[in-house]
Amino acid sequence: MSKQFDVVVIGGGPGGYIAAIRAAQLGFNTACIDEWKNDKGGPAPGGTCTNVGCIPSKALLQSSEYFEHAGHSFGDHGIGLKDLSIDVAKMLGRKDAVVKQNNEGILYLFKKNKVTFFHGRGAFLRVGDAGYDVQVTGATEEVISGKHIILATGSNPRALPGAAFDEDKVLSNDGALRIGAVPKRLGVIGSGVIGLEMGSVWRRLGADVTVLEGLPTFLGAVDQQIAKEAHKAFTKQGLKIELGVKIDKVTSGKSSVTVTYANAKGEATKLEVDRLIVSIGRVPNTIGLNPEAVGLKLDERGAIVVDDHCRTNLPNVWAVGDVVRGPMLAHKAEEEGVAVAERIAGQHPHVNFNTVPWVIYTSPEIAWVGQTEQQLKAEGREFKAGTFPFLANGRARAMGDTTGMVKMLADAKTDEILGVHIVGPFASELIAEAVVAMEFRASSEDIARICHAHPSLSESTKEAALAVDKRTLNF
Ligand code: FAD
Ligand code: NAI
Secondary structure (H helix, E strand, O other): OOEEEEEEEEOOOHHHHHHHHHHHHOOOOEEEEEOOEOOOOOEOOOHHHHHHOHHHHHHHHHHHHHHHHHHHOHHHHOOOOOOOOOOHHHHHHHHHHHHHHHHHHHHHHHHHHOOEEEEEEEEEEEEEOOEEEEEEEEOOOEEEEEEEEEEOOOEEEOOEOOEOOOOOOEEOHHHHOOOOOOOOEEEEEOOOHHHHHHHHHHHHOOOEEEEEOOOOOOOOOOOHHHHHHHHHHHHHHOOEEEOOOEEEEEEEOOOOEEEEEEOOOOOEEEEEEOEEEEOOOEEEOOOOOOHHHOOOOEOOOOOEOOOOOOEOOOOOEEEOHHHOOOOOOHHHHHHHHHHHHHHHOOOOOOOOHHHOOEEEOOOOEEEEEEOOHHHHHHHOOOEEEEEEEHHHOHHHHHHOOOOOEEEEEEEOOOOEEEEEEEEEOOHHHHHHHHHHHHHOOOEHHHHHOOOOOOOOOOHHHHHHHHHHOOOOOOO
């Protein structure tokens, strides 16, 4: 007799582990299966985000930013340092320790919430008597059965045709987080989120970084006023960004990699680098899930087809996170995971995609929520815009970090906030106020009338709101 559960979650990344915890909180007998292994072969729940994504990348961004400050801006504060050096092995060790803390934290949360954890791969076996039978293969080998199944199997990096990842010279996000020594020359294909974050890490540590982007526009999904400001800052820092290229081929030599491509003018060009990061997007992952066994429907991209409520084509089978449509973000996966557990319990939650914030953790940081100016124009919607530069903010000046601005877009008639776009210090934290405002359908005047602490970066959000009505006080 197989073990019976009310809810079986396959995948223990942010979508899966959060869904499992919420389901258990709601009183369901819940199991979570995750196959990620740590370097000793033990369980490492947390998925891409914890193991090779959000967490380790932010650990390296922090370390490399401290290094850059020590080398370039401490002097302005009168702090003198001699013989500045970077111990890459130690920096990577610290990152690994942060990852381990998070893995262990999730195992602890499973115990605390009475979620049964299986370390191994989960695959559909058949439609069973009491739901679905799932074969677990790995450290534990058994068949378990779930009345409800939540699929949260995540995504994998997309390789360039003809240039498979070897994680030595041609690197995915995984290898990009494990480079053992600062490369002299680093190439990056794709100036998206990973390309900019990982390119920034290794540039700060001393690599000569060239980013090759296929599209003619830099950060096309970002409000273009913000993207232009960010492009200016990255270029000033020494990141070389070539737009509108067409990659021809990637050839790995003994100690280097050569990228042959046509530049924006169509001229044949070569770039020789010591390491190459390929960050051209990610693909939904259903490898080993055996969807055919139960007739689970996938789309042409390999994503599991779901409706607005994360229901698949099968009764009581749900899917969340990177393996379904929508932005590939950890917090989006988590929101969907919670919502599915609550729907199984008969509740009526709602995930508002329009208020899912985006953050790029470069320096300056880029963060936004809602619609961009380009989107509003394309829709023909009338809007008012207000911007406020950090240059005019007292706290930013005191910090010595005045790059960027806050930009607010509001409906021309109702004044409802339609989008907030930030490039600058702590944009990742500042965006939370905008998300709350938009969730409560606030107007720009609401933000303009709220008291913000002085001196704080958040005063720039208030000033941007005042700017919507052309009445900034400090600019
Ligand atoms: P995943 O995190 O991919 O988890 C899926 C899990 O399922 C994995 O552990 C996998 O091993 C397991 N699995 C798959 N198939 C099976 C199976 N058949 N049986 C058992 N287990 C299985 N997002 C942000 O919001 N902020 C960031 O700062 C950020 N930084 C990122 C940096 C990088 C370098 C990368 C690559 C991504 C980053 N992301 C970030 C994106 C974020 O990591 C993903 O959106 C998020 O991890 C998706 O969560 P998920 O639960 O859907 O899938
Ligand atoms: P991305 O979609 O952000 O960027 C990919 C870039 O590669 C795009 O600019 C695209 O035009 C370009 N590109 C695609 N094919 C190309 C080609 N053949 N030649 C040259 N350029 C090409 O994807 P990325 O950076 O791989 O990240 C994947 C996802 O992971 C992100 O979309 C995001 O959802 C998530 N992520 C989120 C982070 C965050 O929230 N801070 C950090 C890192 C990743």
